[in-house]
Amino acid sequence: MNNHYLNINHLLLSLLFVVTSCNAQVKTDLTNENTNQQTPIEGDQPKIVQTQGVTSxxxxxxxxxxxGNLWFSTSGEGVYRFDGKAFTNFTTKDGLCDNYTSTIIQVKSGNILIGTNAGICKYDGKNFSKYFESDSLAKFDITSLLEDRVGNIWFSAMNKGIYRYDGTNLSNFLYKYEHPFLADKHEKMISDIIQDIKGNIWFSxxxxxxxxxxDGKTLTHFLPSADYYIFLEDERSNAYSSSETKYVHSPDYITDDMIHSMTEDKAGNIWFATRRHGICRYDGKKFTSFGESEVFLSYGVTTILEDKKGIIWLGTDKGGVFSYDGKTFKNYSTTNGLINNSVRSILEDKDGNLWFGTRCFGLSRxxxxxxxTFSEYKEE
Structure with missing residues (x-):
């Protein structure tokens, strides 16, 4: 594959997971430091303020x-923490591994793990540090993070595939599945990792x-070609592909092979936000496509979430936000007060408010x- 092709792929994925160079490890005690807190003028709405000069x-x-704190990862401005009154911006000056951050989770220990372009960064409430000491892992551009039920950390890195860390051993999960769809890390970039209620791990x-x-033993690969591949493990956890089960016809197959995001609803259905065919739902037996309207086909769905009321929320690229109550879609855009129509992330807080992160570092509640609006919006 030539470098020009790789650069195009790199640019496409950077719309969601911006990639940059790595930084060295720095540990900083932030317990008594508030110099990076962005305090609003009395009576003003607190806002995310850019400090690194990133233009977009x-x-x-x-x-x-x-x-109850809200955390926001950004592509170029580090991470922000909002305590309900003011935003605090953490960057490499405070010990963050890199200012380009793609994903953020809290694990059972209470630590915050942040996926950056310089590997995984850990925040223990006082210090930022590398999650792995290895210099080679510090060069990984992290695209997704998950802690599973038993405490394993799963993560994906740009062009590196999927890794699993059990607290002691780190392994590249897909290397043992020797198949072109899984072995070609440059072609198959992982966008999201989730675990469903049954314990299955999903990768998109x-x-x-x-x-x-x-499912712990079997790896099933779904494609929009009416076929899917099944890989099995023997008693020694070696992977093999049976000639009898390699190709299995699936009349109701996933509608797109470009998936931005996934979520599981209260009924156990898995929803997929796709680039070209709206959203798709898997009920354990078949895939059902929703919302193949011109808006979705033109802009693509970038992120998906089910709220406490069971409503599915979709963020799109340039089409604003859509809600789906099981019957109809409703659109919200800048006309309704959304700060930017290119939505990249959605969160529901404990009070039921929805937060939408957008391009140009936009943030709306x-x-x-x-x-x-909770950000200084500057059009690109």
């Missing part, structure tokens, strides 16, 4: 931690790789009636 970028991921690919499901 996204709010890539959102998290509410156990203490942004670059025509489709979706994989791993929706209380069900009104959108409120």
């Amino acid at each position: 970028g996204n709010i890539t991921c959102e998290l509410q931690d156990r203490d 690919s942004f670059n025509r790789g489709g979706v994989w499901r791993y 929706f209380d069900g009636k009104t959108f409120t």
